[in-house]
Amino acid sequence: xxxxxxxxxxxxxxxxxxxxxxxxxxxxxxxxxxxxxxxxxxxxxxxxxxxxxxxxxxxxxxxxxxxxxxxxxxxxxxxxxxxxxxxxxxxxxxxxxxxxxxxxxxxxxxxxxxx
Amino acid sequence: xxxxxxxxxxxxxxxxxxxxxxxxxxxxxxxxxxxxxxxxxxxxxxxxxxxxxxxxxxxxxxxxxxxxxxxxxxxxxxxxxxxxxxxxxxxxxxxxxxxxxxxxxxxxxxx
Numbered sequence: 001x002x003x004x005x006x007x008x009x010x011x012x013x014x015x016x017x018x019x020x021x022x023x024x025x026x027x028x029x030x031x032x033x034x035x036x037x038x039x040x041x042x043x044x045x046x047x048x049x050x051x052x053x054x055x056x057x058x059x060x061x062x063x064x065x066x067x068x069x070x071x072x073x074x075x076x077x078x079x080x081x082x083x084x085x086x087x088x089x090x091x092x093x094x095x096x097x098x099x100x101x102x103x104x105x106x107x108x109x110x111x112x113x114x115x
Numbered sequence: 116x117x118x119x120x121x122x123x124x125x126x127x128x129x130x131x132x133x134x135x136x137x138x139x140x141x142x143x144x145x146x147x148x149x150x151x152x153x154x155x156x157x158x159x160x161x162x163x164x165x166x167x168x169x170x171x172x173x174x175x176x177x178x179x180x181x182x183x184x185x186x187x188x189x190x191x192x193x194x195x196x197x198x199x200x201x202x203x204x205x206x207x208x209x210x211x212x213x214x215x216x217x218x219x220x221x222x223x224x225x226x
Contacts, residue, residue, distance in 0.1 A: 004158070033213060042121075042204045042216030043159065056211050091158055096213060101147060103148065106158035107130065 004107035012113045020078045021110045025094030037089040121217025134192040138205035145207035195224045
């Protein structure tokens with residue numbers, strides 16, 4: 001399968017714990033996006049990487065959130081001191097930036113439940 | 116602040132009928148308008164998309180109509196099938212290629 005993959009698919013944690021999610025984009029896609037989707041809502045943009053550089057962060061991304069994309073390949077999203085309000089689906093998407101209208105492909109998401 | 120407004124929230128249509136979903140946006144800097152289909156437990160998948168210099172695009176049973184002056188666009192699903200039952204999101208692309216999504220429309224196609 002050559003699509004965007006995310007791991008884990010589901011994560012249940014207790015409030016106050018740290019969690020880390022991984023995203024493996026489609027090979028050679030230089031642009032990577034993280035979104036958050038709560039129940040009954042559309043995805044909301046969190047952050048964007050072009051290669052290894054994090055070029056934009058949403059105001060939704062508090063200082064408890066950090067994202068990295070070492071070497072411009074896979075990316076990780078870490079949430080420290082989780083809160084119940086962090087419960088959501090975290091989606092990763094990637095795109096080949098060589099064409100202006102190339103499709104943005106989404107992964108299956110990681111569903112986070114904070115108890 | 117919701118930059119893309121989508122309606123209706125939900126829609127029930129009979130098999131063979133037409134589903135119509137509408138979206139409106141404010142930011143004239145948006146440069147690309149896709150529609151995504153999402154099934155429960157899955158990530159969104161691109162259905163069809165349009166550039167702002169085109170007024171209509173058709174792919175199979177799916178058509179986007181785009182009105183740049185009104186800052187509105189819509190998705191028409193012709194000959195709706197039970198397999199079309201899903202949540203549909205409109206989106207608009209802004210800086211760095213990030214999408215602003217609508218809140219979604221849950222479509223149910225009855226046999």
